[in-house]
Amino acid sequence: MSATLTRLTTQKIWSLSSVPKVLEGSQTGNVVTTPMVLVPRNILSCCNFWLVIPEGVFAMVTSHGKYIGIWEAGLHFCHPWQQVSYLVTRQYVVFDCAVKQCPTKDNTMVEIDVSLVLKVNDEDDEQHGRKWQDNVRDFVFKIGPERLDQMLQAYQEEAVRTMARSKTYDQIYDLVESQEYGDIEFGDAFNKGRPGGGGGGEGEGEKKVDVAAKLLDKLRPDHDEHEANLDHHEQLETAKEDLNNVLRQYGIKVTSITITNVRLPDVFAKEMESSTTYQSKNAYQAVQQQYQLIVIEDKEKQAQLTQRLVEEREELRQRNGMELARERFQNAEIEAETRRMAAELREKLDAKVGLIEADSRLKVAELTKQRVELEATVMADAKLAATKIEAEARAFETVKAAQADLGEAEHTATCIQESAKAESDSSKDLQSKRDYLEKQARLRALNGLGLNPDVLVVTSGQNDTDALLVTSGVHPTLSIGNNNRN
Secondary structure, eight states: OOOOEEEEEEEEESOGGGHHHHHTOEEETTEEEEEEEEEEOSOOOTTOOEEEEOTTEEEEEEETTEEEEEEOSEEEEOOTTEEEEEEEEOSOEEEEEEEEEEEOTTOOEEEEEEEEEEEEOOSOBTTTTBOHHHHHHHIIIIIHHHHHHHHHHHHHHHHHHHHHTTSOTTTGGGGOTTOOOOOOOOHHHHHHTSTTSSSSOHHHHHHHHHHHHHHHHTTSOOHHHHHHHHHHHHHHHHHHHHHHHHHGGGTEEEEEEEEEEEEOOHHHHHHHHHHHHHHHHHHHHHHHHHHHHHHHHHHHHHHHHHHHHHHHHHHHHHHHHHHHHHHHHHHHHHHHHHHHHHHHHHHHHHHHHHHHHHHHHHHHHHHHHHHHHHHHHHHHHHHHHHHHHHHHHHHHHHHHHHHHHHHHHHHHHHHHHHHHHHHHHHHHHHHHHHHHHHHHHHHHHHHHHHHOTTEEEEOOSSOGGGOEEEETTTOHHHHHHHHHHO
16 A cells, blocks of 8 residues: 655635635645645735735735735735735644655665654744744745755655664564554453452452463563664654754744654565464463453352352341340330430429519519609600790790880881971971961861851951851851841
8 A cells, every 4th residue: 555645835826715625735646735835816906905814824915026024814904016925824734755665774675654744833933033924934935835845855764764774674663653552351350350359359369460461561562672662752853853953944843753654575574464463362362361260260259259248248137136126225215214304304494484484574564663654754854844845935925025016116116206307397398388278178168158058157357267157056146146246
């Protein structure tokens, strides 16, 4: 079966939406094509001023063909003269290659498959003063995927040939990273013999474990092979460090190097397969015999243990019956004593309750008497205070009424004084008017008397105004005399 080979390439795309699909790569036969750099075409027009960078890539942006920076995934606004020239993957890339006609220490030609995991370093390297943006730029402009592919193949071939040259053909499989030895399942019967298992003593369990361990050691690599594996790991780690030192200037970081498969010529492979199969069968038969012995011993011990457990259970049942009877008798005594103590406590409690009730009634009577006396005292004080407040209110009312009368009298006197003063001031000016009004009144009186037939006007002849007005009905003598005189 031929090995899988990886080819790192640069690929053109016509739409950013196709980036995830293109980054998945493609496979033709045993060759897997993995794009690391994508070159967009016509993704911007003169009417678009924004674009969305998809996840999983770095976008290298140029202005009039000059590099200006790197955009990460997301929405970005740009000018018409700016262009996304390259999209660089930020994913881990698996690079598989095969080293053919690789001579071993005994000049046997073998084929070794190697797998590398690498990525464009997206972390700052403070030790060497490099930013992650510099790594992306240097990878695209200084080396590119195609030259990186050639460099990785050449370096892996050199490193693998060096490691293979230190091994003979029967040790060459030590280079395979994923070589494993499966554990043989012994089942529950074997587990019972282990420390903490279900049967046997501690010494017997350890003895069985030691036997099984010795049998399993026949299927495992010896100490020298283990040391060889350690050397192999150190060589791979050294190869990875050397490769990272070379690729650091191009922004590439190798995370692991693994030898996945080794293919020997058919003749040697069949010979090693036959030898390994024979040893495995012998070891399996030895383990199978030991397993059957363990099963037989476990069955016998299981039967003995079962009988012993049955006898112990019966003994425990009899012992428990006697203990149960004794416990029941003790419980009856405890219950009787408990009832007697409960009765005594109940009587004492009733007596204490009676005393407490009597004391309570006495205290209630005393508190009631105190409450009545306090209410009477409060009522008397309240009445006295009310009487005092009423007297003070009447006195206050009388004082205020007297003050009001005094103020009213003062205001009345002031008004009379002011009126008198006003009349005094205006009496001289109104004297002629009063004389005029008095005369008018006299004239109206005389006029009225003249119109009355029952009234006679008597005068002395000296002054008309001194005339005596006499009614005929009141003074008849005067009337007659005055008439004769006239």
